[in-house]
Amino acid sequence: MPTVLVIDDNPAVATALEVLFSLHELRTLRALSPQEGLALLRKEAVDLVVQDMNFAADTTSGEEGVELFREIRAAFPDLPVILLTAWTHLDAAVDLVKAGAADYLAKPWDDRRLIASVINLIELGQANRELQQRVQRERRQRRDLEERFDLRDVVWNDPATERVLALACQVARADVPVLITGPNGSGKERIAEIIRANSSVKEGPFVTLNCGALPSELIEAELFGADAGAYTGASKAREGKFEAADGGTLFLDEIGNLPPAGQMKLLRVLETGRFERLGSNRERQVKVRVLSATNADLPAMIRAGTFREDLYYRLNVIELRLPPLAERPGDILPLAEHFLPPGKSLGEAARAALRQHGWPGNVRELKNVMQRAGLLAANECIEPADLGLPVAAAYIAGPTADPEPDRDSIERALARASGVVAQAAAELGLSRQALYRRMERLGIVRS
Template sequence: MSTKPSTVLIIDDNAAVAMALDVLFSLHDIAALRAASPEEGLALLAREPVDLVIQDMNFSHDTTSGEEGVALFRAIRRQYPDLPVILLTAWTHLDAAVDLIKAGAADYLSKPWNDQRLLATVSNLVELGQANKALHQSAQRERRARKELEEQFDLRGLVWRDPATERVLSLACQVARADVPVLITGPNGTGKERIAEIIQANSQVASGPFVVLNCGALPAELIEAELFGAEAGAYTGAARAREGKFEAADGGTLFLDEIGNLPLAGQMKLLRVLETGRFERLGSNRERQVNVRVISATNADLAAMIRAGTFREDLFYRLNVIELRLPPLAARPGDILALAHSFLQGPRQLDAGAEAALLAHPWPGNVRELKNVITRASLLASGSMIKVADLGLPAAPPPVAAPDAEPDRDTIVQALARANHIVAQAAADLGLSRQALYRRMERLGIGRGA
């Protein structure tokens, strides 16, 4: 499938210049639109999609002040702030060019131009612009998806920004109203219980109880009693009868966390409840009937446990009608700062260094670790601004220091040559802004073609 060519708008009152540029671009699969005046150029921009503008700085006869070009440039920036604009003219006041670069001009090229340099600049800027446009469109899609989820479903106040989390949430909400078991997998501390709460909140039993049992927090001999209840005297210390989690969850949802820790005897009884809705309390022969939606979660490799004979395969398929895989926090970096800000306590803020450290940390403890780090920092920070040291995490790598001395003439000339005389690239290689490099070139008498 062919790719649509890039489109450049040339705004120049010199027909020969516009024609030469049109021919140059057509030879390299770049479409060109031409306008002979600022008014015509702005009108074309209003009705045609354009990737980049090349504009002259003077349009009236015998005018060299550049004021018309400045006005045109500012009009384009007001209406199309992300559209790259290259200034092309024989007008060579570098101070004024620097001012326009500061105002957002993509580059400044003098007439007569070098074809290779101009093509390289245009290609780089169009590629960058298209990448930025794709990122912008992706961000818009993510915002729309987030808004739709928030408007259509009860998300229990969950904070998220990452597309990976959005995909899990979307599937969770999609299956919430189906009366089928759901298995949530993922590392400890990723928020599996929160996903289970969201499924319950959007299910057909949303008004019923939401009961939680952590199968990994109890001794194996007590898990069955917790699940199914026990009659008085059923085991040592059972002085009176007690209901289990299934009875407590009747008409609602039972969330079984760390399901991989359930012993084999309990697995068999759980399978029967899932198949029939019936069970007996420990020490009782009377069957009880319940209607419970079961959601389970684990960080274990259940497939490996099945191979080892420690988890029933038939129970796995009964629990795993729908599986939701919740990635570790490090795999959804868009959530990190959003969650961190939500965990701040009191009038606290994160400075830039602290945010960089949070993004760089691998988060082996996931969301639970992040919450603990932010809670501790909120309590221990000496001021309202939380810094790297307050987090107790490795600091982010320091930024590359600027050169102690300004680059000399030979260094700048060599950098320009390496960058094919694209000032923006040369400036980046030297660790300078474009305007700073323009000032040095003017001071040292270095032209664009040096």
């Protein structure tokens, strides 16, 4: 049951509040002096404090109430405090709200407003604690991931990316094919590198082939090699990718572009580990871990008859889907800063513009944008005009043109700032007060 501490030297007021709170299933602790209230806070778990501004030992100035609030704030900075004040203390109460008090109500108070404020603040506090726990859990998971595995210096800050990385590391030691799916430019090859770096064959060769970068008539020769005279221009025997990758890992990018004949031969190698060079009748035996990637809808290609279903299931023992950058918004700014040339930095308006862009070209597009901006920007600080993005035009007039960040952007900024609103506001290019207003409008917890 949530607990409210009432600090008021008037027993009648404390009793009235206790009755009111009990009707709404709130436990109440009572303290008749600031000293008693601080002592209770040190030994009891309290969700919220309702304190008077004036005590018997004080004059009508409210100074004792101000001092009590400051002591609570110093010792328990995250504990919400509601002030009960006479009209003579209104200015002091307003000043304390600016200093961090959650709310103030004039005596005699309105029961409905008080209860609404109390319940809302308790729920916000509970949600904020859950957010902090989630942030701490994610930090522990990230630290564990970085300590246990070779992540190839990958840059990320989004939970969606972390899930892919964790799964990639988990399946790395299993000697089975892995299919990595996702749009072009999203970083599929980096995931393949991470799998290889944490596999049992990490000391072996790592060979790559982009199946979409070669004419269909040459792909088989690239995969399996060819004897001299096997095709026009083959003046000498050549080793294929499977032979080069023996004892290691072969990464086949854009696997959906593999022609039907190549699909059939690849299936045989996956099943038996055996193949023949073009123009040769001699079988060769290899042991290769095959990783593949595609941006194509392979199930749709199977239905259209352009991709073998049996090969699909051979390649897809484990599937890792890497989301587009637009679905990993927490990665945008860390990657942008990573791609900036030395000596350059991102202005707040430019950071906001980067977050708002849709990134159809994914990480590859972001890298190109940042490298171009770093080279062409006249000043050390990158501004929206330097980015060359359509969305950046809304920011060129200054921060006042900043579209409101959405709920997801605010929650992620709060998570990165460990719930510190001032830090999250700076990242979002907002004032602390503006961020508070938007959080309240969206029902987001505050620290």
